Amino acid sequence: MFDLVDKLQSKPLENTVKKETITSVLFHQTQECVELVDEAFRFENINVPTMVANGDEKIKQHVRESLVEIVIVELNLSENVTKDMERISHLLPNSASVIVIGSEDAISTIRNLKEMGFYYVFWPITKQELIDFVRNVNNNRQRNSGLGKDRTAKKVGIWGTKGGVGATMLTAEIAFELSNLKKSSSLVVDHDFRGGNLDIFLGLKRFEKKPVTRASLASSVDTTYATSMVKKVDNMLAVMSLESDDLNELELKEYVRTLTAELAGNYNFIIEDLSRASNSKQDLDYISTSCDVIVLLIEPTVSSVREAKRTMRSLEMADSSARCLFVLNYTVAEKAATISPADIKEFLGREPDVVLPNEPRMSKLVLEQKHIYQHDYPVSQNLHKLTAMLLGQSDEGGKNSWLRRMLKRGK
Structure with a gap:
């Protein structure tokens, strides 16, 4: 009996909860967005996105050197979300699902981004809302459905x-x-x-x-x-x-x-x-x-x-x-x-x-x-x-x- 207890105690404790793997990147403009995304993903035990400052050159470098499933683009400081996404859309691989976070509250923005094959999330957003949205996008990817599946050259x-x-x-x-x-x-x-x-x-x-x-x-x-x-x-x-x-x-x-x-x-x-x-x-x-x-x-x-x-x-x-x-x-x-x-x-x-x-x-x-x-x-x-x-x-x-x-x- 004591031998069994000793063996159990001597064996290192293993983390039985497996991390949810979603390969992603956040191209951010504000520290507030970085902190919210980081905390939301950690709390739900999902791989935290790679954090990269939102800039054309950095976007070019990262997406071409990494395999990414989900790209999150923060445009809270943008004066025109649609125009900015039109400008950088050619930098993003068609194989990735793209979520745009912005503070532009307009139906036309949602419609324009949808036509380009991008998801749109209105800021401010809660951690739970963000995670639910990301999981929904990831589920769409697994089923080969949702926005982006038909994003073409x-x-x-x-x-x-x-x-x-x-x-x-x-x-x-x-x-x-x-x-x-x-x-x-x-x-x-x-x-x-x-x-x-x-x-x-x-x-x-x-x-x-x-x-x-x-x-x-x-x-x-x-x-x-x-x-x-x-x-x-x-x-x-x-x-x-x-x-x-x-x-x-x-x-x-x-x-x-x-x-x-x-x-x-x-x-x-x-x-x-x-x-x-x-x-x-x-x-x-x-x-x-x-x-x-x-x-x-x-x-x-x-x-x-x-x-x-x-x-x-x-x-x-x-x-x-x-x-x-x-x-x-x-x-x-x-x-x-x-x-x-x-x-x-x-x-x-x-x-x-x-x-x-x-x-x-x-x-x-x-x-x-x-x-x-x-x-x-x-x-x-x-x-x-x-x-x-x-x-x-x-x-x-x-x-x-x-x-x-x-x-x-x-x-």
Whole structure:
């Protein structure tokens, strides 16, 4: 009897209550919120979230280096919760459920965040209310339901108005800037099934398109299979580029769209390279309904601007809800252009949103596997402005100082 008691007493006491594991992070603005979240999670014996100050750079670093199930974003000091979440949404992985804590008491805020796939909690909140809410969100995750399950990549279509306007180059540069500078996971979709130079602009050596057979069409497509059809450029950027000896171009286009739809939840951005050499009316119909933003790329020539006008009309007739951005790319020196910015404005009824001035060092950069976004050229600065517009960030004035100078010359 005494031996049994001794054995029981000598055995270390073990904590029989298992901690509830929810991998989370709090991006905070106030110490008050930190303390409430910390105390609430500890009291309920749940893993306490990692505490990180709410700032774009810190958000970028943390979410890309950690696997997070639930992201809590405090915006109690925000003047406009919706705008702030629009600004940072591209930094957050689509796989995570996002809870926004804010003191903005408006139905429109709840509605706007819900449309973006985010939960909203009004501050002040009690510890018990917070924990109940977090558990409910976590339960939704387990059942693959609730907000965020359908949060998908923002789709951007780069539409070239004619061959040689630089659509593939712009696709690659935007993709690199979004992934490397903005830390937004991105997928580039190649719509040229025969050749093209996308691999060169992406700096891929010994690149080969993924082959597709007719038998592939009969196979079921899931995320795992779709992922196998993608080539990683780096940790944040991938490309889908297919070819086939069996399928015609229309069949390949449909197949690419199926794969892209399956992968939409894996990336922040999907960027479609629709160079004029490979796009069609069916592509125009597709981007008018599927893309969030359409970048209409023109050059200072009559044929390019006329095609831009036709494209605009087609998008209007399709009643497209996509935001359309006009980019004027000087593929030749300014003095060699056959049409002035003033003529373009008059014909299209609007100024280009972004002007990319001619960069004579472009070919050398491509051959050296360097990129425009890495430099401080005038074209680089305007590329940054275009990327900011894709992210919904405000333009920092002087947007078209270069364009205004050109317009003045054209008068």
